[in-house]
Amino acid sequence: MARITAAIASSHVPAIGAAIDNGKTEEAYWKPLFEGYEWTKQWLKEEKPDVVILVYNDHASAFSMDMIPTFAIGCAEEYQSADEGWGPRPVPPVVGEPDLAWHIAQSCILDEFDLTIINKMDVDHGLTVPMSLMFGQPDAWPVKVVPIAVNVVQYPPPTGNRCWMLGEAIARAVESFPEDLNVQIWGTGGMSHQLQGPRAGLINQDFDNAYLDDLTENPQRLREMPHIEYLREAGSEGIEMVMWLIMRGALGDNVKPLHRHYHVPGSNTAVGHLVLKPE
Amino acid sequence: MKQTIHEYLAEFEDIPGTRVYTAQRGRKGYWLNQFCMSLMTPENRERFKADERTYLDEWAMTEAQKQTVLDRDYNAALDEGGNIYFLAKIFSTDGLSFLQAVGTMTGMTPEDYQAMMIAGGRSPEGLRSIKDGN
Ligand SMILES: [Fe+2]
Numbered sequence: 525m526a527r528i529t530a531a532i533a534s535s536h537v538p539a540i541g542a543a544i545d546n547g548k549t550e551e552a553y554w555k556p557l558f559e560g561y562e563w564t565k566q567w568l569k570e571e572k573p574d575v576v577i578l579v580y581n582d583h584a585s586a587f588s589m590d591m592i593p594t595f596a597i598g599c600a601e602e603y604q605s606a607d608e609g610w611g612p613r614p615v616p617p618v619v620g621e622p623d624l625a626w627h628i629a630q631s632c633i634l635d636e637f638d639l640t641i642i643n644k645m646d647v648d649h650g651l652t653v654p655m656s657l658m659f660g661q662p663d664a665w666p667v668k669v670v671p672i673a674v675n676v677v678q679y680p681p682p683t684g685n686r687c688w689m690l691g692e693a694i695a696r697a698v699e700s701f702p703e704d705l706n707v708q709i710w711g712t713g714g715m716s717h718q719l720q721g722p723r724a725g726l727i728n729q730d731f732d733n734a735y736l737d738d739l740t741e742n743p744q745r746l747r748e749m750p751h752i753e754y755l756r757e758a759g760s761e762g763i764e765m766v767m768w769l770i771m772r773g774a775l776g777d778n779v780k781p782l783h784r785h786y787h788v789p790g791s792n793t794a795v796g797h798l799v800l801k802p803e
Numbered sequence: 804m805k806q807t808i809h810e811y812l813a814e815f816e817d818i819p820g821t822r823v824y825t826a827q828r829g830r831k832g833y834w835l836n837q838f839c840m841s842l843m844t845p846e847n848r849e850r851f852k853a854d855e856r857t858y859l860d861e862w863a864m865t866e867a868q869k870q871t872v873l874d875r876d877y878n879a880a881l882d883e884g885g886n887i888y889f890l891a892k893i894f895s896t897d898g899l900s901f902l903q904a905v906g907t908m909t910g911m912t913p914e915d916y917q918a919m920m921i922a923g924g925r926s927p928e929g930l931r932s933i934k935d936g937n
Contacts, residue, residue, distance in 0.1 A: 756931040
């Protein structure tokens with residue numbers, strides 16, 4: 525049986541990808557940010573997950589204004605790095621896990637979550653930056669990936685509660701997959717940041733740290749948090765954190781934090797990172 | 804009772820210095836944003852850089868939208884229905900990072916903006932709500 529053994533939350537800032545790609549991780553500006561991921565890199569070498577269900581949002585790369593799925597699942601064999609305007613990131617192709625992905629898609633649809641099925645798309649920094657943060661710069665990624673793309677660009681994005689419930693449905697789907705697979709689920713994006721308008725540059729360390737606390741201590745508060753609270757407190761792009769609730773919803777009632785890291789700034793963004801184990 | 808969509812949307816207008824990407828903005832900015840998407844190939848970036856005006860004229864954008872692009876006035880582009888993740892294709896074509904481009908919307912110099920971020924970013928204090936002034 526496949527099982528979700530652990531979860532990772534992490535920001536996915538484009539400049540982090542650029543710092544890795546251009547060999548700047550040892551520079552004074554970047555070093556403290558990357559050091560907070562060292563524990564996780566070592567831990568992943570021991571955990572050896574087979575598959576990562578990677579929850580992220582597309583930043584107008586695969587999805588333009590032509591089509592905007594709220595929840596979409598990648599069922600492809602392989603995904604290439606998107607050209608976001610400066611050429612594709614020099615990272616290995618992301619290898620999919622179509623058997624599991626189709627199983628999750630089918631199971632979730634019968635479970636009343638009507639996921640959009642994607643057989644071809646490029647993946648942008650939202651997916652590839654967390655891969656680089658956790659695995660560095662290998663010739664090939666050591667895991668297969670099932671991308672879950674969430675719309676947090678065109679309002680309204682899904683509610684926190686809906687994200688949570690999707691996480692639960694994904695967990696049920698994984699548990700009913702007959703192959704013996706070690707599966708992790710990652711929630712990416714956030715934490716506080718605003719990339720637009722005169723209020724750009726907003727960072728709210730109190731909000732972010734309370735959010736990191738409550739993923740363990742009071743997830744119900746996060747589940748009920750309305751979009752306006754993210755916008756006011758964590759900046760317009762802080763809404764990405766709602767995606768972490770898909771990850772959290774997949775873990776059940778109780779979780780144990782294994783590792784936590786928080787650093788300001790990564791470019792315009794507060795970088796948060798958490799490793800959780802279901803109990 | 805659950806909030807209606809009207810109440811939900813009305814709250815977004817109460818956040819200082821922020822344009823939430825609502826359906827209204829998405830509809831207004833459709834062609835501006837689709838033009839931005841076209842800059843995701845090196846061929847199109849080269850063509851755009853060689854003659855921005857001619858390239859823009861190939862798109863069903865309003866004159867005001869084209870002007871925001873020519874001026875690289877990102878606040879004005881947001882008002883014309885642009886979304887930052889789409890507009891990012893323009894400043895990436897220019898070779899600017901998010902840090903460099905985003906700062907231009909704040910009225911701060913690039914140095915001051917960068918210094919603010921290193922010092923921990925902009926506090927939300929006083930910037931949560933226009934009506935409550937908090
Ligand atoms: Fe993002």
